[in-house]
Amino acid sequence: MSPRVTVLAGHSGSGKTEIAVNRAIRLAREGRRAALVDLDTVNHYFRSRMVLDQLQAAGVRVVLPPPGMLNADIPVVSPEVRGVLTDPTWEVFVDLGGDAAGSRVLGQFAGVLQGKADMLLVVNPFRPRTDSAGKALTEAADILVTAKLNWTGVLANPNLGPETTTDDVVAGLEAAREAAQALGVPLAGVAVRRDLAEAVAGRAPGLIVEPLDIYLDRTAPVERMGGRSHGLRRD
Numbered sequence: 001m002s003p004r005v006t007v008l009a010g011h012s013g014s015g016k017t018e019i020a021v022n023r024a025i026r027l028a029r030e031g032r033r034a035a036l037v038d039l040d041t042v043n044h045y046f047r048s049r050m051v052l053d054q055l056q057a058a059g060v061r062v063v064l065p066p067p068g069m070l071n072a073d074i075p076v077v078s079p080e081v082r083g084v085l086t087d088p089t090w091e092v093f094v095d096l097g098g099d100a101a102g103s104r105v106l107g108q109f110a111g112v113l114q115g116k117a118d119m120l121l122v123v124n125p126f127r128p129r130t131d132s133a134g135k136a137l138t139e140a141a142d143i144l145v146t147a148k149l150n151w152t153g154v155l156a157n158p159n160l161g162p163e164t165t166t167d168d169v170v171a172g173l174e175a176a177r178e179a180a181q182a183l184g185v186p187l188a189g190v191a192v193r194r195d196l197a198e199a200v201a202g203r204a205p206g207l208i209v210e211p212l213d214i215y216l217d218r219t220a221p222v223e224r225m226g227g228r229s230h231g232l233r234r235d
Contacts, residue, residue: 002118003116003117003118004088004090004091004092005085005091005092005094005113005116005117005118006023006092006093006094006117006118006120007094007096007106007113007117007118007119007120007147007149008020008093008094008095008096008120008122008155009096009103009106009119009120009121009122009143009147010098010121010122010123010124010130010139010143011098011124011127011129011130011136011139012098012102012127012129013098013124013127014098014122014123014124014127014130014157015122015124015157015159015191016095016096016098016122016157017040017048017095017216018191018212018214018215018216019122019155019157019191019210019212020036020048020093020094020095021036021048021051021054021055021095021215021216022191022210022212022213022215023093024036024055024058024060024093025054025055025058025060025213025215027091028058028059028060029058029059032091033061033089033090033091034059034060034061034090034091034092034093035060035061035062035063035084035090035091035092035093036048036055036060036061036062036063036092036093036094036095037063037081037084037085037092037093037094037095038062038063038064038095039077039081039094039095039096039097039102039105039106040095040096040097040098040102048062048095049062049064050216051215051216052064054215061084061090063078063080063081063084064078077105077108081109082109082112085109085112085113086112094106094117096147100139100142100143100145100146101146103143103146103147104146104147106146106147106148106149107146107147107148110147110148110149113149114148114149114150117149117152118152118153119147119149119150119151119152119153120151120152120153120154120155120188121140121143121151121153121154121155121179121183121185122155122157122191123136123154123155123156123157123158123172123175123176123179124157124158124159124172125158125172125175125176126158126159126160126168126172133175133178133179133182136175136179137179137182137183140179140183151183151185152185153180153185153186153187153188154176154179154180154183154185154186154187154188155176155187155188155189155190155191155210156172156173156175156176156187156189156190156191157190157191157192158171158172158173158175158176158190159172159192159193164192164193164196165196166196166199166200166203169190169192169196169200170200170203170204173190173204173207176190187207188208189207189208189209189210190204190207190208190209190210191210191212192209192210192211192212193211193212193214194211194212194213197209197210197211
């Protein structure tokens, strides 16, 4: 049985917010008590609170910073966070801020969550800070220092925004596998835009494919480094 709390963490631009939003909405639509805790105190551009109306319309309980502090960059945490993390009647997704700085806010809940939560490293190998295996592992180590939780899995999310192709996703999978192996945790699956899910599943047999609906506005494509898509480099 999977833990009822899932923390989605990783570098800025990994896509963890989109995954958190999708998972929470999917569970709520199934009639389950789904909550999304927005602990992103770093990224102004892609926060789950940006789609608050859609989350609430689907029946998701959204836990945000206190009123008046929604756009603050300081780690202001509502007392409601601890309540939902410890309430066994809720299935909770934690949208953590990017990198070590964004993960610091989670450290205060380590005693509550240790051994009771999944901590997934979301990896997008098309981002500059994780475009090599060494960089991805350094990022993962830095996050653990501040989050004070252990990784339980790696979730691949290779994407270049709206320009992403099936080939891009498949090319990025090897990077995620290498990261998972180095960390000693399983590759939990691959998150992919819904229209690509079937094709990716056909080319990645045995791997869990998680279809994503796009809720956050990402009309601008991610720049292809070197003019082409690629996965993590070997150091």
